[in-house]
Amino acid sequence: MTGDYAVTASGLTRRFGALTAVDHVDLAISRATIHGFLGPNGSGKSTTIRMLCGLLSPTEGEATVLGHRIPGESEAIKRKIGYMTQRFSLYEDLTVRENLEFMADIYSLPRKHARQRIDELLEKYELSDRQRQWAGTLSGGQKQRLALAAVTVHEPELLFLDEPTSAVDPQSRREFWETLFELCEKGTTILVSTHYMDEAERCHRLAILDRGRVAADGAPQGLERRIDASIVEMETDDPRAARLLLADLPGVLSVTQLGVRLRVLLDRSIADPLAEVQARLFGRGLRFEARLTHANLEDVFVAATRGRYLKARA
Numbered sequence: 001m002t003g004d005y006a007v008t009a010s011g012l013t014r015r016f017g018a019l020t021a022v023d024h025v026d027l028a029i030s031r032a033t034i035h036g037f038l039g040p041n042g043s044g045k046s047t048t049i050r051m052l053c054g055l056l057s058p059t060e061g062e063a064t065v066l067g068h069r070i071p072g073e074s075e076a077i078k079r080k081i082g083y084m085t086q087r088f089s090l091y092e093d094l095t096v097r098e099n100l101e102f103m104a105d106i107y108s109l110p111r112k113h114a115r116q117r118i119d120e121l122l123e124k125y126e127l128s129d130r131q132r133q134w135a136g137t138l139s140g141g142q143k144q145r146l147a148l149a150a151v152t153v154h155e156p157e158l159l160f161l162d163e164p165t166s167a168v169d170p171q172s173r174r175e176f177w178e179t180l181f182e183l184c185e186k187g188t189t190i191l192v193s194t195h196y197m198d199e200a201e202r203c204h205r206l207a208i209l210d211r212g213r214v215a216a217d218g219a220p221q222g223l224e225r226r227i228d229a230s231i232v233e234m235e236t237d238d239p240r241a242a243r244l245l246l247a248d249l250p251g252v253l254s255v256t257q258l259g260v261r262l263r264v265l266l267d268r269s270i271a272d273p274l275a276e277v278q279a280r281l282f283g284r285g286l287r288f289e290a291r292l293t294h295a296n297l298e299d300v301f302v303a304a305t306r307g308r309y310l311k312a313r314a
């Protein structure tokens with residue numbers, strides 16, 4: 001079975017003292033797909049990735065990465081993967097080219113092959129004319145491109161990208177994702193963590209992590225169809241008052257304001273969510289219009305985490 005999958009995990013768990021950072025996570029990531037990890041700060045995304053890279057030992061559970069077991073075969077895994085962190089892990093006082101040469105050296109690429117590969121990557125990531133510039137002086141988008149070039153010098157079969165787009169602008173994010181799809185089409189498997197819903201939506205499959213557990217797992221469109229909540233969208237002349245009235249209605253998971261519109265998520269157990277919302281607002285001096293609507297990925301995230309994070313922000 002592991003032949004079909006680049007990564008499998010069963011009951012993968014990591015504790016730090018009393019804290020369970022990753023709590024019995026199961027995974028099956030097909031080869032040549034993009035698999036997303038979506039989750040709030042501290043939900044265990046980085047810790048899971050670090051275990052799968054062989055950098056951190058699990059407290060419990062099992063996993064295979066490209067057919068190798070972790071943690072026992074971590075050394076074999078490290079040669080076949082690329083791992084890019086939020087901070088890009090570049091050597092700021094080396095030049096762009098030296099950063100790539102250093103990585104080629106780590107992976108023992110023969111000198112001639114390394115030179116060709118580095119030229120190819122500099123061209124591909126539009127860094128040829130900056131190859132003698134210190135990496136520390138590059139812009140955020142350029143650093144990101146160099147970091148991706150650096151972790152793909154040895155043409156890894158599997159890429160772990162831990163929030164790779166958190167420090168770059170929307171245009172760079174878009175271009176970065178186009179590159180990920182190109183790599184994926186050529187056979188690379190990618191596991192990417194993100195806080196952005198639009199990025200999560202682009203993954204072939206997605207795991208939503210919450211407090212170390214997989215709270216939902218599947219193709220983004222499937223998750224939207226199978227959501228465990230009802231959604232009422234409404235327009236009102238006093239969104240703030242309506243939001244306050246709805247926030248404590250039993251069964252309401254979250255109320256999000258979008259200009260004059262409100263998006264209300266209610267527990268699936270409520271038989272007639274539209275009637276509940278209307279009953280709460282009637283006779284309160286508000287003008288409003290409400291309707292049931294389809295879920296988007298943010299709704300799935302809120303339902304999977306039972307509104308914990310949006311409610312906390314409201």
Ligand SMILES: Nc1ncnc2c1ncn2[C@@H]1O[C@H](COP(=O)(O)OP(=O)(O)OP(=O)(O)O)[C@@H](O)[C@H]1O
Nearest residue numbers: 016019020021039040041042043044045046047048
């Ligand atoms: N080495 C460590 N020692 C102690 N606690 C740790 C260690 N590494 C992570 N943790 C804790 O484990 C939990 C999960 O952290 P992790 O970095 O995996 O979350 P995350 O989902 O990647 O968060 P973010 O989105 O902020 O990067 C956090 O509470 C964190 O403080």
